[in-house]
């Protein structure tokens with residue numbers, strides 16, 4: 001069933017009785033050409049592009065809970081491609097290009113909103129670093145504008161420009177950045193994959209990976225064994241746990257990241273704003289709530305909830321740029337498990353086990369990567385060779401030392 005304004009009008013006139021489920025709740029078959037483990041945005045996008053771009057439709061996505069129950073449904077929905085390092089920039093810009101056509105591609109309203117992402121700077125040194133990043137982006141053909149304080153004030157007059165500790169001197173703006181509705185992205189890819197024959201199997205946890213003579217032969221699940229010569233892991237915060245089922249140890253730590261939503265207010269913040277002197281980012285949802293977050297909790301955990309010191313830290317960051325936040329009530333708060341890699345950049349690569357592929361290490365930034373991650377991972381699975389847009393995300397960089405350290409903070413996952 002295609003969605004269109006005519007379909008909407010038709011259903012409105014006949015009592016909404018004609019809608020069909022957007023995807024089948026499939027039962028697992030005994031075997032597939034490829035199995036994708038993890039029904040988050042990345043796993044579903046991978047399955048979609050496997051079927052659409054590579055004609056590989058005998059595919060299952062196995063999700064231990066419901067699709068979108070992990071980070072895909074817990075993030076603060078920011079999309080951007082404002083990176084400095086070439087390996088990152090070409091990938092995230094490819095993702096941005098896919099976002100720009102995603103609703104037409106999926107025939108689904110993923111609410112992509114290019115409302116702009118503004119990174120505030122508070123010192124001369126930080127301005128220089130942002131100028132360098134902006135120039136790097138422009139050299140890659142990506143939009144970037146370095147704004148001074150007056151230009152930022154014209155866009156966001158309610159910010160605290162004269163904070164004694166962190167006065168706002170300007171910002172780096174990517175106008176094409178913005179937000180998208182996270183769970184609609186999950187549902188859109190699920191629907192697109194299902195329409196092309198992919199089985200989406202929920203409540204199906206992978207509890208074992210069968211490896212014979214260095215080759216993957218299938219998976220064991222809570223709903224039976226499944227034979228597959230290609231097994232692709234897209235398990236985000238659980239990547240280390242699932243990879244260990246095949247005896248692999250990953251350069252990843254799992255950390256909690258929290259997010260917050262305030263009570264709804266009238267339209268105020270019409271873009272994404274990030275604080276430059278601490279970790280704080282904020283936007284306003286279409287329902288009116290202010291959506292914001294900050295740093296990871298800083299210790300390894302698989303709990304999808306956070307600790308109070310980080311709540312305080314996030315609120316402090318918010319108050320430093322937006323003092324009016326203090327008069328709002330926080331309605332909801334939650335946590336997700338981040339797969340923090342040692343250099344802050346992701347992994348899309350083969351593993352030492354033939355037929356076992358890995359998509360992991362997305363840290364704070366995997367939502368904006370969803371389309372390109374699925375695109376590149378599907379290419380890797382179909383051709384057993386990396387896609388040029390994602391070929392910097394190699395697993396062996398942690399052995400060779402050719403790391404992709406965008407922040408330049410070294411091999412400490414809690415600092416990326």
Ligand SMILES: Cc1cc2nc3c(=O)[nH]c(=O)nc-3n(C[C@H](O)[C@H](O)[C@H](O)COP(=O)(O)OP(=O)(O)OC[C@H]3O[C@@H](n4cnc5c(N)ncnc54)[C@H](O)[C@@H]3O)c2cc1C
Nearest residue numbers: 038040041042064070071072075076078206336366367368
């Ligand atoms: C609070 C928060 C805010 C964030 N904000 C942003 C943001 O603004 N912008 C941005 O770009 N990124 C953001 N992120 C990061 C982003 O959400 C993640 O990097 C991204 O969603 C990870 O990919 P995914 O969607 O496939 O992960 P997930 O949705 O976590 O998918 C992985 C799936 O694997 C499943 N799984 C795990 N183990 C098994 C198993 N054994 N068998 C079967 N299934 C299994 C899980 O249940 C899960 O559904 C944020 C994350 C959090 C938590």
